[in-house]
Amino acid sequence: MGTNRRSAFLAALTSALRASNPPVRVAPYSDEVTDTDTPSFRLTHPRRGEEEFAEDSAARLGSHIKAAEQALLTAKSEALRPFGLTVAQYAVLMSLYYMPEQSSAQLARVAAVTAQTMSQTLDKLEAKGFVTRTPSKVHRRILVVSLTPEGEALVLRADEAPRAIEQRLGETFTDAERVQLRDLLRRATASLQGGPGEQENS
The missing domain is CATH 1.10.10.10 (Winged helix-like DNA-binding domain superfamily/Winged helix DNA-binding domain)
Known part of the structure; x- marks a missing residue:
């Protein structure tokens, strides 16, 4: 799966979670086009400057995953507060x-x-x-x-309340996209835990 599709998935995920919450600060996304599905990801060394910081942050997948997680926790925290x-x-x-x-x-x-x-x-x-x-x-x-x-x-x-949030989030994606997103997140988790991060079928 190319860089554009990964970025689109994470952008859609964050957008869905932020729909019912106060704005969450998210660094701009990098949408460079890749002609093949072969891995070509490479982070640059830190550079000084506000724009450089935004670009470097956007290039780090962890920034997008963290933004989505924070948005999800914020949504559920607000939903559970009345209880x-x-x-x-x-x-x-x-x-x-x-x-x-x-x-x-x-x-x-x-x-x-x-x-x-x-x-x-x-x-x-x-x-x-x-x-x-x-x-x-x-x-x-x-x-x-x-x-x-x-x-x-x-x-x-x-x-x-949190079930409604999960429902709204799930409806943001097609059936195929939900399967792909779950697979991408499992692979990310496996790679961080030292596993092979191989693609799993759902």
Whole structure:
């Protein structure tokens, strides 16, 4: 896939996420035409100057991915505020809804956060009466986290808002583009994690 199509995908993604949010500062996009699909990407060394900074930032794919991520988090944060939840708290409640009775360590791995961060999140959710922590029936030293009836009712109501955001985002692309975008993001993740980043079929 050529540079233009990658840039178009990321530009459309960022535009869709920004549709319902305060403007997010995004560096200008670089739209250089490439005649082949063979990799020809090469970053230049940093250069002084405002325009040079904008050009160099636009050339870094990480800038566009970060802008899209920030726009998505901003959209979901705004949507969840009326329910008194942060994005992190909502993610924990949804994880427990899908997979009840998880340990704090399991939740931390799923959320890709430290054990300390997850413990602090659970403290707040437990104080609000949305989760409970009880000894595991198998390993008594391990505390199992479960949704309370209040927590389950809340997350089901709250989920409508971020789900609508994901729906609007998905509708920005055709079926084929969604498959390609997921593949591109998986490959980007794999390359950063040291994997081959090979194309996967969805």
